Amino acid sequence: MNIGEVAQMSGLPAKTIRYYEEIGLIKPLRDTNGYRAFRESDLHKLAFLGRARSLGFRIEDCRNLMELYADDARASADVKNIAKKHLEQIHAKISELEAMRATLTLLVKSCAGDHRPDCPILKDLANDLLGQAEVKETLAKSA
Numbered sequence: 001m002n003i004g005e006v007a008q009m010s011g012l013p014a015k016t017i018r019y020y021e022e023i024g025l026i027k028p029l030r031d032t033n034g035y036r037a038f039r040e041s042d043l044h045k046l047a048f049l050g051r052a053r054s055l056g057f058r059i060e061d062c063r064n065l066m067e068l069y070a071d072d073a074r075a076s077a078d079v080k081n082i083a084k085k086h087l088e089q090i091h092a093k094i095s096e097l098e099a100m101r102a103t104l105t106l107l108v109k110s111c112a113g114d115h116r117p118d119c120p121i122l123k124d125l126a127n128d129l130l131g132q133a134e135v136k137e138t139l140a141k142s143a
Contacts, residue, residue, distance in 0.1 A: 006038040010046035017046060025049060025063060057086055 007014045020026050021036070026045050029037040045066065052062045061082055068074045068082075110120040 001038040001043065003036050003038070006043050006046060009043055010050055012046055012050050020046070020049060023059065025059075025066065055086075056090065057082075061086060 001009070003014045003017055007017055010017070017026070021028060026042050026049075028042050029039065031037045048066060048069065049062055052065055057065065064082055065079065068079050107121045107124055112118070
C-alpha cells in the first residue's frame, strides 16, 4: 500500500503518517524507487495510534502502549497504569476547565455589554495582571 491508500484506510492524514515514521512509531518499507510501502501491520499500528490519539494519549504514551501491545508477556497492570495516569490528567483538565467556565460565566453575567466603556471582564483581566506584577515586584524586593 502507498501512503495515500494507508491514509484513507487508517483515517489519518499523510502528514501525520510521515510524522509517525519520522519519530519511529512506524517503520514502513521502502521500495526500489524510495517510496514508502506499507504492510498490513503498519495499517494496524496506524489505526491503533489513531484511536489512542483520539483518546488524548500523548505520543510517548502511545509508544509505550504499542510496545506493550506487541509484547505477549506484558502485564495488563502496565497498560492499566498508563491509562489510569492519563485518566487522572483528564480529570485534572476537566477541573481546570470547569473553574474557567465558572469564572467566565460570572464575568459575562457582570458585564452589561452595552455602549458604555466600563467592562468588568477587562477590569478582572487587568487586575490579574496587576496582581501578578505586584507579586513579581514583591519577590524582586525580597531577593
